[in-house]
Amino acid sequence: MADPRARRSPLAGWAPQLQALNGAIRAQELPFLTQLNLRLDSGGPAADPVAKVLGVSLPTVPCTSVGSGVYEVLWLGPDEWLILAPAGSAPELMIALREAIGSEHAAVTDVSAQRTTVQLSGPGARELLAKGCAIDLHPAASPEGSCVQTLLAQTGIIIVVRDGTATDFLLLVRSSFAEYFAAWLVDASVELTEPA
Template sequence: MADTALPRSPLAHVRDRLAAATHASGGAVRLAELPFLTQVNVRLDAKSAAADALGLPLEPNTAVRQGDLTTLWLGPDEWLLAGPPGNARRLEDRVRETAGDEPVSVTDVSAQRTTLLVSGSRARDLLAHGCALDLHPRAFGPGRCAQTTLGRTQVVLVARDRTDAGFWVLVRSSFAGYLTDWLLDAATEYL
């Protein structure tokens, strides 16, 4: 018999704790999981016609939002396309079709990570507790991203396209529980 169980997010067991912390902070910090975002890793020549046609950002550590798709620059020839759940196949096909005969690597990595939304008036302060990056808006403002560590956990940190939209923290599913516990502990002073 086929397994028909619905997928379970890596943080389903802490959803109530995240909501309680958000409520207790009075808007200072909002913590929530954005489970199952589509995440497609793309590697191709940044100078190719396909990179241009796909609108891939060429400036290091930038994130570009086009509709419901956010494209993150991860390296000179590597990007992460992140969007609503269930769109991996469509994105993969679009990239391959656009690349045509050009060399390209397209990999669905949606199951590899989950995404935490960290927002609120003290979001930067909270993240600064465990991140060595300069998170001041002059250095890491809207549209910036970086592969870094947060609370000793490797993450991709994304400053959303508006200051009030907060940050995405993309973390490997196996470390999501630890990082969530760390964030909740670090947020105690704002609750």
């Protein structure tokens, strides 16, 4: 019997269906990524020390993200960012960021359990997303590093464009919507994948 105390990711039960997708679509949950919500004034005194901890400046252009190799920093608003970090790194990163902020007016919140992350890739990825989302994800309109918060099949989602050919996306969906999202994904990809 499975250990009831074992940590279980929101899409653990959907792994076989996601794995069975083949051909033009590949989808995989990246479970338990550390996600920190950062609120601060990007022109204020806390911005520089925080950038030093992260290794990159906070993106100030709306709907963009930057990566430092270890961390990915997503623009969520003019004074709000989401930091993606490897699983399990929340405690150290929180301490480092809070030390960098010091007594300045800013906030770091661990929201790792709020959303789960799905990596969607393959030549059919853009067409699949177009079935449920009005955002133009063509590389001409959404170059590498774009990060849009929008609705995908009526569920709130963050889409991060990770390459310049629209074949690699990171999708962040709320944990409570994750199974619905996975069901939609599997259904919508039927015509884009090869029969098993």
